Every structure is written in C-alpha cells, then in structure tokens.
Amino acid sequence: DSGVTQTPKHLITATGQRVTLRCSPRSGDLSVYWYQQSLDQGLQFLIQYYNGEERAKGNILERFSAQQFPDLHSELNLSSLELGDSALYFCASSPSSPGTRGNEQFFGPGTRLTVL
Amino acid sequence: GENVEQHPSTLSVQEGDSAVIKCTYSDSASNYFPWYKQELGKRPQLIIDIRSNVGEKKDQRIAVTLNKTAKHFSLHITETQPEDSAVYFCAAHEGSNSGYALNFGKGTSLLVTP
Numbered sequence: 001d002s003g004v005t006q007t008p009k010h011l012i013t014a015t016g017q018r019v020t021l022r023c024s025p026r027s028g029d030l031s032v033y034w035y036q037q038s039l040d041q042g043l044q045f046l047i048q049y050y051n052g053e054e055r056a057k058g059n060i061l062e063r064f065s066a067q068q069f070p071d072l073h074s075e076l077n078l079s080s081l082e083l084g085d086s087a088l089y090f091c092a093s094s095p096s097s098p099g100t101r102g103n104e105q106f107f108g109p110g111t112r113l114t115v116l
Numbered sequence: 117g118e119n120v121e122q123h124p125s126t127l128s129v130q131e132g133d134s135a136v137i138k139c140t141y142s143d144s145a146s147n148y149f150p151w152y153k154q155e156l157g158k159r160p161q162l163i164i165d166i167r168s169n170v171g172e173k174k175d176q177r178i179a180v181t182l183n184k185t186a187k188h189f190s191l192h193i194t195e196t197q198p199e200d201s202a203v204y205f206c207a208a209h210e211g212s213n214s215g216y217a218l219n220f221g222k223g224t225s226l227l228v229t230p
C-alpha cells in the first residue's frame with residue numbers, strides 16, 4: 001500500500017457525460033500528479049499540482065481539468081466523455097517542492113473508467 | 117519535451133536467468149530515472165531509481181546502470197523468479213523547470229517461466 005488513495009475504483013458511464021475522480025496523497029506529500037494509462041498510449045502524464053497550484057501540464061485535453069484543495073486532495077474532472085477516454089487513471093504523490101527535483105512518486109491504485 | 121524509448125517490449129526468460137531492459141532518453145537535462153513494476157490490474161510500484169550523479173545502483177537482485185553520455189539506462193534482474201513476471205516501465209524526470217513530471221517508456225512485459 002503506497003498511502004495514496006483514489007476513488008472510485010471503477011466508473012462506467014456513457015459518452016457525453018462528466019465524471020470526477022478523486023485522489024488523496026500520502027500524508028505530508030504536497031505534489032499530486034495525474035496520469036492516464038491506456039493500452040495503446042502507455043502511461044501519459046496529464047497534470048501536476050503542488051500545494052494547491054498547477055505546476056505542470058502534459059497531454060491533458062481541454063475537456064479535462066483538475067484542482068487541488070487546501071487539504072491537498074485532488075480531483076480530476078473529465079467532461080464530454082468519448083469512447084477513447086476509457087483508461088486507467090492514476091494519481092501519484094511526492095513530497096517535491098520547488099527547487100527539489102527528482103523525488104520519488106508513489107502511485108495510487110487507480111480508477112478504471114469505462115465509457116460506453 | 118522528453119522522449120523515452122524502451123526495449124524490448126516483451127521478454128521471456130527461464131527462472132534463474134537474468135533479464136535486461138534498456139531505455140534511452142532524449143533530454144540531456146533529465147536527472148532522475150526510476151523503474152516501476154506493474155502487475156496486472158495493479159498500480160505501478162517503484163522498484164529502484166537512479167540519479168544522474170550515480171552510474172550504478174543495486175538492491176538485492178535488481179540493479180540499474182546509467183550512461184549519461186549515451187543517454188541510456190538499463191534495468192538488470194538476476195536470478196529471476198516467476199513472481200518477477202510483470203510489466204516494467206522506465207521513466208525519466210522532465211528536465212525543465214516547469215514541473216517534475218515523469219515521462220514513461222512504453223513498458224516491457226517480462227515473463228519468467230519455471
């Protein structure tokens with residue numbers, strides 16, 4: 001158990017719908033990262049938050065957004081869902097802070113999203 | 117941005133043999149290279165990592181080597197066991213100052229047969 005929690009474990013929804021995925025980082029970790037894992041694209045970085053602020057953006061679609069709350073949990077919002085959005089969504093946390101690079105990232109168990 | 121290539125995509129070895137997985141990266145500013153093991157349906161788990169100021173690191177049956185000049189790093193597993201069967205991902209830490217995201221290789225599916 002990495003100490004990172006994610007809910008829900010599974011989510012089945014229809015095209016055009018909107019869903020919210022939730023992540024709680026390890027105690028004391030200030031950074032949260034979101035990754036998408038699909039069969040053909042592997043693990044792709046979406047977005048990073050550090051202590052409530054967006055720090056980096058990867059291959060995140062405009063239909064997707066995220067935020068990190070004062071208690072450091074994070075939510076990833078996916079809207080106007082398409083079949084191709086079906087994937088495993090992982091969040092990871094690390095204690096990294098500005099000026100500290102290369103900290104370990106610990107992954108949560110993931111949310112499996114199925115869009116029908 | 118950083119581009120990480122990983123080979124081979126699949127690897128089958130007999131129990132007790134060694135397994136080697138190789139990765140190359142493109143951004144010379146990358147300075148952190150972790151390896152993750154992912155079993156079917158589970159989370160990626162960090163198994164070993166190496167930083168750019170070190171050439172080699174070992175942890176029991178697992179070792180990682182880094183060649184900064186050639187921009188490649190490798191995972192070595194000795195005395196493989198069936199429970200080593202999983203997908204292994206290499207990653208490189210984004211070298212820019214915009215954040216600390218990991219760029220992953222496509223993964224190597226390792227099968228260890230008894």
